[in-house]
Amino acid sequence: MTTISDPATLDPAAARGLFRAGTAVPTAGWASGYTQANLIAVPADWAYDVLLFAQRNPKPCPVLDVTDPGSPATVLAPGADLRTDIPRYRVWRDGELVDEPADVTGVWRDDLVAFLIGCSFSFEWALLAAGVPLRHVDQGRNVAMYLTDRECRPAGRVHGPMVVSMRMVPTDLVDTAVRESGRMPAVHGAPVHVGDPAALGIADLDRPDFGDPVVGEPGDVPVFWACGVTPQAALMASRPPFAITHAPGYMFVTDVRDEEYRVG
């Protein structure tokens, strides 16, 4: 049996190769420095509504690439196959989750258009580099994500609430976190809210809708960023006949370096 090397030091193609071969684990910390992306694939006749929804809601839905109908290839990772190279998928019918396989070759369709959406993992390296601790990473947990009471601007048949990710940030580093993430508008940008969860309609920080609860340190403030799981919440609300997404936390690892999405 071979030993898997440190996932952080793998190059993206090697990471995708392991996922293609059946390794089905969350991708946080894998292929450090390379952008990870959310996947949402819908039939072509829903593609305009999804693309317009993303254009109208760029903070939660920053589009990094859109494929041609039926194609499992993306410019973000030449040679990759979107049907096999994500460690875990979700398959949706009429807005209901029906399966969570590690490969979707068998259910892929010739009319599927795949959207690759930016992920907050991309700005986390910038937070760390600026001295902002990542509590969920230190605690070995998935980031905490919440449905909010803020409706996205709808587009045709696609509508739904904004989903946010939350990080506990020391009060004196909130300005740093805002500035650093604000320089990366292609991967969610600056926070949408700092402080009171109730302002976003979040009743209990200890009960996230996706991911794991995260414990803050004394003096920490909850900081909320628009989250790439928002299109999945829109799928659940808008009920297209068929869709494939990644499973939350099990992202597509691209060949693009995070710095390429940094502005200024």
Place this chain on the structure above:
Amino acid sequence: MTTISDPATLDPAAARGLFRAGTAVPTAGWASGYTQANLIAVPADWAYDVLLFAQRNPKPCPVLDVTDPGSPATVLAPGADLRTDIPRYRVWRDGELVDEPADVTGVWRDDLVAFLIGCSFSFEWALLAAGVPLRHVDQGRNVAMYLTDRECRPAGRVHGPMVVSMRMVPTDLVDTAVRESGRMPAVHGAPVHVGDPAALGIADLDRPDFGDPVVGEPGDVPVFWACGVTPQAALMASRPPFAITHAPGYMFVTDVRDEEYRVG
């Protein structure tokens, strides 16, 4: 006869009111500080290809808003009417320019989807504020625009070359111009090229494809930015059955302040 006040000090609604009433002049310098936008309206069955073309070519085609089919309203300027509030339009049939009216109410269609695309006027204030002179403004001319030999990434039926705008910049201010425009990715961002026009396939700077030739001062370098006229060049190349655009230089004046598109 009433006197028109200084166009620069007009608020956007007042400027649009004058255009609606028949004033048909270029909008450079009007409603200073407010974002101006390129218009391209196509039938709904072409909208996905146009939106995807814009997504795939964000530097020349930064989308600021997309309307619902048939609607002449935009969130960028509540109360405005896209059929009347631009000083001059272009009407296209099968990729051919057929009319340049000051009002398109009579040819508007219920299936038209309008795209409002960012304009380099929005970063010019930032260049000026940073001390970069604008030769074309000083010379009272429209900015010079050129077709290049760089093909945009195509999307469905939509394809065409990138169009660039060119500004003559003093050599020691090129870094400032790059940095300041780079902070505004929603309105074309950093230049695509500095220096040799031949590198973009431009044979003669004195013969722009759109706008006016501009004279440089000794020590100036030509600096090229991706240009919002690119979608018009794509229309000419891709020949949708019908389209309406603004006339180059006769832009849509929005209620959004230019600073809102600045990052970091």
